[in-house]
Amino acid sequence: SPGDHEGYMRLALEQAQKSPPKPTNYRVGAVLVDSAANEILATGYTLELPGNTHAEQTCFTKLARKHGVPEESLGEVLPAELALYTTVEPCSKRLSGNLPCVERVLRLAGSIRAVYVGITEPDTFVAENTGKRTLEAAGIPVIHVKGFEREILEVATAGHVKE
Numbered sequence: 001s002p003g004d005h006e007g008y009m010r011l012a013l014e015q016a017q018k019s020p021p022k023p024t025n026y027r028v029g030a031v032l033v034d035s036a037a038n039e040i041l042a043t044g045y046t047l048e049l050p051g052n053t054h055a056e057q058t059c060f061t062k063l064a065r066k067h068g069v070p071e072e073s074l075g076e077v078l079p080a081e082l083a084l085y086t087t088v089e090p091c092s093k094r095l096s097g098n099l100p101c102v103e104r105v106l107r108l109a110g111s112i113r114a115v116y117v118g119i120t121e122p123d124t125f126v127a128e129n130t131g132k133r134t135l136e137a138a139g140i141p142v143i144h145v146k147g148f149e150r151e152i153l154e155v156a157t158a159g160h161v162k163e
């Protein structure tokens with residue numbers, strides 16, 4: 001059932017499968033959950049919204065629009081007990097120079113209480129993703145939901161040239 005960690009990660013993987021394959025990023029899916037109400041607040045997948053957009057970023061953009069606030073002030077209008085599920089851990093650096101999703105999660109640290117990830121980021125684009133350390137230092141645990149690693153990696157890298 002979607003009410004448990006595996007259920008939400010499966011939903012995030014279903015989102016990732018909608019992402020158009022590209023050699024320069026991963027196909028990622030994310031689900032933002034109000035864990036107190038056990039309700040899904042938003043879903044997102046890489047490139048769902050126009051521009052070079054990430055799955056997690058998309059969840060926040062959608063909610064900001066829904067609440068009529070800029071993404072930076074989303075923390076003021078969101079419920080206080082959220083969980084972010086993302087198939088690949090949030091980025092700590094983006095080769096495009098856009099704001100990493102770890103920074104976007106940190107802005108919502110009062111609401112997002114935990115981040116659930118399917119896999120850590122491979123080192124294809126960024127040698128070392130420092131997101132888990134950064135988030136946990138801010139009091140946001142990053143928890144690995146096991147069992148989807150092969151499927152998530154296959155979907156994430158579908159646009160990459162196979163060696």
Ligand SMILES: Nc1nc(=O)c(N)c(NC[C@H](O)[C@H](O)[C@H](O)COP(=O)(O)O)[nH]1
Pocket residue numbers: 024025026027028045046047052053054055056086088089090091093094095096097098101121125126
């Ligand atoms: N967690 C996560 N969600 C995404 O939706 C996505 N595309 C990535 N990808 C991480 C990867 O490190 C960056 O995609 C590259 O660093 C290129 O950066 P851009 O995406 O062009 O800003 N990671």
Ligand SMILES: [Zn+2]
Pocket residue numbers: 054055056057090091100101102
């Ligand atoms: Zn990102």
